[in-house]
Amino acid sequence: MxxxxxxxxxxxxxxxxxxxxxxxxxxxxxxxxxxxxxxxxxxxxxxxxSLAGVDAEHSAYFPSWASNCPDHATGVPSRVPGIGRPRTEPGFVPDVIDLVVPVPDAAALAASAWIRRSTGIEAGPATGANVWAVCHLAARIREADTRGSVATLVGDRADPYRVTHLDARWVRGRGLEPGPHEVVLDRFGRTGVRLPTQWCTVEVRLTGGGSRAGR
Known part of the structure; x- marks a missing residue:
């Protein structure tokens, strides 16, 4: 508030x-x-x-930002409504973004469930993706032994996704496994420490030259 x-x-x-x-x-x-x-x-x-961006699995924005390629396209639509696109849109301004956190679809669903268990808030998958990235950034701040705040904008509730993204049968039918990601989030909630081998995301930073390299 x-x-x-x-x-x-x-x-x-x-x-x-x-x-x-x-x-x-x-x-x-x-x-x-x-x-x-x-x-x-x-x-x-x-x-x-600093400004971080959150991108969905199969979306064009993360590879566009990482490779400095303004017309990158994957041809695959995002499975998380509201975020990600199969091609880079003209409105995307990569120069203002300091870090992009690509979030696996299963992690977005896991975070949506984690929010519900932890707070009682019925959140949708795009909100889950945002919160996954927020936890990632908070863990980075903690690991650097420094102080900071992370603010986010979230935009969907669970109601439109009761029979899709939040339905176990629908999730299984698309080969998604949120369980391992929920374990990571539960541990983060208890300790504030992430598991690098399980976090399943990629950090990218601006490097010298015309492209951005993974780390």
């Missing part, structure tokens, strides 16, 4: 934006307006702010 009130106070919700830097006109083919990246990386307000 404190975070939400701060967002409202800053004018990002329910009202006009108080600072002209919140919406920035860009040259086409980039999007006509930008918002959250300008806010998160406003050096005057957040001098250490």
């Amino acid at each position: 404190e975070a939400l009130e701060r967002v409202r106070a800053d004018g990002l919700v329910d009202g006009a934006l108080p600072r002209p830097t919140q919406l920035l006109r860009l040259e086409l083919p980039r999007p006509a307006f930008r918002g959250i990246d300008v806010y998160a990386k406003d050096e005057s307000a957040h001098p250490t702010g």
